[in-house]
Amino acid sequence: MAEAHAKNHPYHLVDPSPWPLVGATAAFAAALGAIAYMHGASVLWTLPGLLGIAYTMIVWWRDVVKEANSGLHTRVVQLGLRYGMILFIASEVMFFVAWFWAFFSSSLFVADPMHITRFAFTGGHWPPKGIEVFDPWHFPLLNTLILLTSGTTVTWAHHALLHDDRRGLVAGLTATVILGLCFTSVQAYEYAHAAFSFGDNIYGATFFMATGFHGFHVIVGTIFLIVCWFRGYRGDFTPDHHFGFEAAAWYWHFVDVVWLFLFICIYVGSSMPHTVPH
Secondary structure, eight states: OTGGGSOOSSOOOOOOOSHHHHHHHHHHHHHHHHHHHHTTOOGGGGHHHHHHHHHHHHHHHHHHHHHHHTTOOOHHHHHHHHHHHHHHHHHHHHHHHHHHHHHHHHHHOTTOTTOHHHHHHHTTEESOTTOOOOOTTTHHHHHHHHHHHHHHHHHHHHHHHHTTOHHHHHHHHHHHHHHHHHHHHHHHHHHHTOSSOTTTOHHHHHHHHHHHHHHHHHHHHHHHHHHHHHHHHHTOOBTTBOHHHHHHHHHHHHHHHHHHHHIIIIIIHHTSOEEOOO
16 A cells, blocks of 8 residues: 555655745735825835735745755756746846837837837937936946856856855855845945936836846845855755755846846947937
């Protein structure tokens, strides 16, 4: 009878979990709170839902870490997790494609006769006249160097992990987290001194949507790496079993690449204004 119930496959069938239901309920509460806020209610209406989402994320990922540490993540399971992370990053790529599309549509077709309203706002000139854009060779260049350096430090941490060097892993993650925090700090300072705002014009809207969402992803990636730091310090990762760190490293490299496109297209491109005759 025991043999009839023996596990004869490499897959992990998860135990019943309350977190999908709890997470969905919290997301619904957050959506209701956001709708109420848009209709004049206090922003505090969104707080219960957001706290519920944060709690769900913490306890759900805690359970996944426990599964990994207990040996339930076989090679086949890890392969499935890798495919899942690849698809998630692919969806994030398409998310940023939308913001790049909005920026290029606005900047390359400023005098398109099919967009009369756009011409009224831009005057056939990009960036719109009166907009003082950021100097790309100042803070944007500094942030580019910071992120590129952080890509090398997270690679250093991965290399140390593959060679079972926990001290190198922790040191590399420490440097990466510090650089991530530096990037966020510089971007916050840059935003505080911007000569335009989100609601001023189409340039401000496309600029802040693209760079702002990237900044949010940097914050998420930094939190991801901080969790990996604690897990690495505790000894959760081994050279053959460290998908949690690998996923964080992939995500961080993705954030680096997106920033390079933002720097080239939005910062450098906007510093070379052009006018299209109408």
